[in-house]
Amino acid sequence: MNSSPVKIGLLGLGTVGAGTVNVLARNQDEIQRRAGRAIQCAKACVQDVSKPRGCDLSAVQLTTNVHDILDDPEIGVVVELIGGEATAREWVLRAIRNKKHVVTANKALIAKHGQEIFSEANKAGVMVAFEAAVAGGIPIIKTLREGLAGNRVSRVTGIINGTCNFILTEMREKGRDFTDVLQEAQQLGYAEADPTFDIEGVDAAHKLTILAAIAFGMPLLFDSVYTEGVSTVTAEDVANAESLGYRIKHLGIASQTEKGVELRVHPALVPKQRLLASVEGVMNAVEIQADAVGEALFYGPGAGADPTASAVVADIVDVVRQLTADPENRVPHLAFQPDNLNHPAIVPMEEIETAYYVYCLVSDQPGVLADITAIFAAHKISISAIEQHHAAGVQSQVPLMLLTKTTKESNLQGALKEMADLESVKGKVKRIRVELEH
Numbered sequence: 001m002n003s004s005p006v007k008i009g010l011l012g013l014g015t016v017g018a019g020t021v022n023v024l025a026r027n028q029d030e031i032q033r034r035a036g037r038a039i040q041c042a043k044a045c046v047q048d049v050s051k052p053r054g055c056d057l058s059a060v061q062l063t064t065n066v067h068d069i070l071d072d073p074e075i076g077v078v079v080e081l082i083g084g085e086a087t088a089r090e091w092v093l094r095a096i097r098n099k100k101h102v103v104t105a106n107k108a109l110i111a112k113h114g115q116e117i118f119s120e121a122n123k124a125g126v127m128v129a130f131e132a133a134v135a136g137g138i139p140i141i142k143t144l145r146e147g148l149a150g151n152r153v154s155r156v157t158g159i160i161n162g163t164c165n166f167i168l169t170e171m172r173e174k175g176r177d178f179t180d181v182l183q184e185a186q187q188l189g190y191a192e193a194d195p196t197f198d199i200e201g202v203d204a205a206h207k208l209t210i211l212a213a214i215a216f217g218m219p220l221l222f223d224s225v226y227t228e229g230v231s232t233v234t235a236e237d238v239a240n241a242e243s244l245g246y247r248i249k250h251l252g253i254a255s256q257t258e259k260g261v262e263l264r265v266h267p268a269l270v271p272k273q274r275l276l277a278s279v280e281g282v283m284n285a286v287e288i289q290a291d292a293v294g295e296a297l298f299y300g301p302g303a304g305a306d307p308t309a310s311a312v313v314a315d316i317v318d319v320v321r322q323l324t325a326d327p328e329n330r331v332p333h334l335a336f337q338p339d340n341l342n343h344p345a346i347v348p349m350e351e352i353e354t355a356y357y358v359y360c361l362v363s364d365q366p367g368v369l370a371d372i373t374a375i376f377a378a379h380k381i382s383i384s385a386i387e388q389h390h391a392a393g394v395q396s397q398v399p400l401m402l403l404t405k406t407t408k409e410s411n412l413q414g415a416l417k418e419m420a421d422l423e424s425v426k427g428k429v430k431r432i433r434v435e436l437e438h
């Protein structure tokens, strides 16, 4: 049995890269006992070798030339932590063609180019591991791919962007300003290099794409995910949700329905008594509904140096353990055998069915509520709660909020359009979906 250390090369040494070096060093004995071989972080490719990194690099050779790693026959595992798509794809494919195993935390890469990468990896007989791409430190890929392999999964509902959850929590608990909290999330290393990916839901859509593929045995369909972020959620929405008995969470939902698979990412009001509503700050949670296990919830930190490094290092250990296994006997990248994927219909957003919170400003005059409720009735939408608040003093406009029962999205769109045309309705009519029990 080979007892020499396995040499790894890091591409990128930012928050997660430094965390990975630290975790590998701190836990090296435990890691070696688990992997069966020592793991040596031999090289790291960076843009600026003089930049402080927050980790001990005395045993790591820094280079600005990626080929020092990709073309070094001594490097057995390449750990891609640069993020982004084009360069990461090019480097990962080169590593694979050079017969190196790859560990990556790059959700954009897997969600958009996973099929190509896995196919190349299968041809080259190497592994590509990506646990850190989804839900930070929660081992949700392994759980879905292996722990729940006996189930038919019907629904995955997740809080899968730590930055969004951190922002919504700080807004609710401390009344903090959105931009101010986002800046803190960036300083804490939670946010993406381009934080619009977080707040506009793109990061969560990447992760949902991966979860859905693994849960349902379908291809990675990033372009089919309906994506809405949290940038339009106001402090008032957060407070209104609270007063109605809900918390606003940014959710990724992948659901098998009679019409096909729903893939959607958007803010939603979650009833306070539901466990997902209690997931606060940078924590993530993924709720799985499946026929055998029933309902299971996985909770843990969704971003940050050490939690993400926890997943990266677990993947490195997994790769090292399987170095001598026949490629055919490895767990398939997307849980199902690649020639055995389903190609389900994706349900268009107009066809999904859910409940809604609706908010707008209305003139404070007789008949306004009657007009609005008549519109909802005409669109076959049942209202479950309605509140009109009066601020102190003389007001010509007052806030109105209502909750609907479950209805088709197209029915709601029709009602909101008619509502916005009413003279008594002022400004934009806002809606946020409500995630009831399933």
Ligand code: HSE
Residues within 6 Å of the ligand: 133, 135, 136, 160, 161, 162, 163, 164, 190, 191, 192, 198, 203, 302, 303, 304
């Ligand atoms: N920006 C991501 C988040 C990092 O906030 O969840 C972890 O993928």
